[in-house]
Amino acid sequence: MTPFPIEQVRAQFPALVNPAAYLDNPAGTQVPRPVSAAVAAAMTDAASNLGGYFQASQAADAVYEQAHEAMAVMLGGASGREIVIGQSMTMLTFQMSRSLGRSWGPGDELIVTQMDHEGNVSPWLRLAEDRGMTVRWLPFNRDSWRIEPDELKPLLSDRTRLLALNYASNLTGSINPLAELTRLARRAGALVYVDAVQFVPHGKAEVAQLDCDFLACSAYKFFGPHLGVLWGRESLLAETYAYAVRCAPQAPPGRHETGTPQTELLAGLAAAAGYMAWLGDQSGATGSVADRIAGAYAAATRYEMDLAQQLIDGLLRIPGVKVQGITDARQRDRRVPTVSITHPGHRNSALARALAAQGINVWSGHNYALELARSLGLDEQEGVLRIGLAHYNTLGEVERILAALRALLRP
Numbered sequence: 128m129t130p131f132p133i134e135q136v137r138a139q140f141p142a143l144v145n146p147a148a149y150l151d152n153p154a155g156t157q158v159p160r161p162v163s164a165a166v167a168a169a170m171t172d173a174a175s176n177l178g179g180y181f182q183a184s185q186a187a188d189a190v191y192e193q194a195h196e197a198m199a200v201m202l203g204g205a206s207g208r209e210i211v212i213g214q215s216m217t218m219l220t221f222q223m224s225r226s227l228g229r230s231w232g233p234g235d236e237l238i239v240t241q242m243d244h245e246g247n248v249s250p251w252l253r254l255a256e257d258r259g260m261t262v263r264w265l266p267f268n269r270d271s272w273r274i275e276p277d278e279l280k281p282l283l284s285d286r287t288r289l290l291a292l293n294y295a296s297n298l299t300g301s302i303n304p305l306a307e308l309t310r311l312a313r314r315a316g317a318l319v320y321v322d323a324v325q326f327v328p329h330g331k332a333e334v335a336q337l338d339c340d341f342l343a344c345s346a347y348k349f350f351g352p353h354l355g356v357l358w359g360r361e362s363l364l365a366e367t368y369a370y371a372v373r374c375a376p377q378a379p380p381g382r383h384e385t386g387t388p389q390t391e392l393l394a395g396l397a398a399a400a401g402y403m404a405w406l407g408d409q410s411g412a413t414g415s416v417a418d419r420i421a422g423a424y425a426a427a428t429r430y431e432m433d434l435a436q437q438l439i440d441g442l443l444r445i446p447g448v449k450v451q452g453i454t455d456a457r458q459r460d461r462r463v464p465t466v467s468i469t470h471p472g473h474r475n476s477a478l479a480r481a482l483a484a485q486g487i488n489v490w491s492g493h494n495y496a497l498e499l500a501r502s503l504g505l506d507e508q509e510g511v512l513r514i515g516l517a518h519y520n521t522l523g524e525v526e527r528i529l530a531a532l533r534a535l536l537r538p
C-alpha cells in the first residue's frame with residue numbers, strides 16, 4: 128500500500144501554513160492552490176457571458192461544460208446534463224422542492240428524518256405547509272446511530288411522494304445504509320432525495336449504484352468554491368417544472384439554472400475534481416479520471432479514519448467526555464471522521480471559544496442538525512463540540528486538540 132502523501136497534500140493548501148489547526152472541516156474545507164488559481168484565471172480569461180461568438184465567451188462555455196462533466200464523474204453520473212449547479216445545497220433543495228411539489232397536494236406524503244441537517248428538512252416542511260401535504264418523521268436510531276430500514280417500512284404508503292434523507296450525518300458522522308433505504312422507498316413509488324454534503328468530502332458517491340433520484344452536495348466542503356451541486360436523473364430534470372425565465376434553455380441542466388452562472392466558481396469546481404484526481408495519482412491510482420478519484424478517496428479514507436480512531440480513543444480516555452457517535456474501531460466503515468462530543472460540566476460554546484484562543488478551529492452547537500440534537504437529548508443551542516477531520520490533517524493536530532481538551536476538562 129502506498130503511504131499517504133501528507134506532505135505533498137499539505138503543500139497544496141496555502142492556508143495550512145497558518146499555525147491554526149483546521150478541525151472545522153464539516154463546516155467548510157480549505158482550498159488547494161489549483162482551485163484558487165482556476166478561479167483567478169477564469170476571471171481574466173473567461174469573464175464574458177455564455178453563448179457568444181467570440182473567444183472569451185467560448186472560454187466561459189468551456190468552463191461551464193467542464194464543471195458539469197467533472198461533477199458527473201465525481202458523483203458517478205452519466206453526463207453533465209444530470210448536474211445542476213447553484214448557490215448552495217440549501218438553495219438548490221428549496222428550488223427543487225418547489226419544482227417537484229407543484230403537482231402534489233393534500234393526502235400526499237413526504238418523509239423527512241430526525242437525522243438530517245435542516246437543508247434537507249426545512250425545504251420539505253415548507254413545501255408540505257404550502258401544498259397541504261402530510262409529513263412523516265423517520266426516527267434516528269440511538270443504538271446504531273443511523274436510520275434503520277425497518278423503521279422506514281411502516282412510514283411508506285402509496286401516497287409517499289418523496290423520502291429526503293442524508294448519506295452521512297454532519298453531527299454524529301454516521302453513514303446511512305442508503306442503497307437499502309432507497310430501494311425500499313422506490314419500491315413504494317417514492318422519489319429519493321439524498322443530502323450527501325457530509326459524505327462527499329470523505330467518500331465517492333456512486334449515484335448509479337445508489338439508485339436514488341437526486342443527490343445534493345456542497346463544493347466548499349470538498350475543497351472547492353462556495354457552490355451547491357445537485358445530481359438528478361436526467362429524465363426527471365427534463366420533465367420537472369422549472370421556475371425559470373420564459374426564454375431560458377428548455378433542456379437540462381440549464382432549465383434549472385436560471386440566471387447567469389458564476390463562471391469563475393465553476394472553474395474552481397472543475398479544479399476541485401482535478402485536485403482529487405491528482406491525489407489519486409499521488410496515492411498510486413491509475414486509469415480513468417473516475418478511477419483516479421476513487422483511488423484518492425480510498426487512500427484519504429484509510430488515512431483520515433486512522434486519525435479519527437486515534438482522536439476517538441483519546442477522547443474516550445478523558446473523564447466525563449461522551450462521544451456522540453460510533454466509537455468502536457470495528458465499525459469505522461459506518462462513519463466519516465466527524466466526531467462530536469459533550470461533557471456534563473462544560474458549555475460547548477465556551478470550549479470552542481477557548482480552543483479558538485489556542486488556534487484550534489472547531490464548531491459548537493446543533494450545527495443545523497436540529498432534530499438530531501433534540502433526539503439525542505442535547506441542549507439545543509449548546510449542542511455538541513464538533514471536531515471534523517479532513518485528509519490534510521495530521522496526527523500532530525489530533526494530539527494538539529486532545530492535549531488542549533485534557534487541560535480544559537481537567538476536574
Ligand SMILES: Cc1ncc(COP(=O)(O)O)c(C=O)c1O
Nearest residue numbers: 215216217244246297324325345
Ligand atoms: C449535512 C449538510 N447538509 C446540508 C448543508 C447545507 O449546505 P449549504 O451550505 O451548501 O446550503 C450542510 C452545511 O453545513 C450540511 O453539513
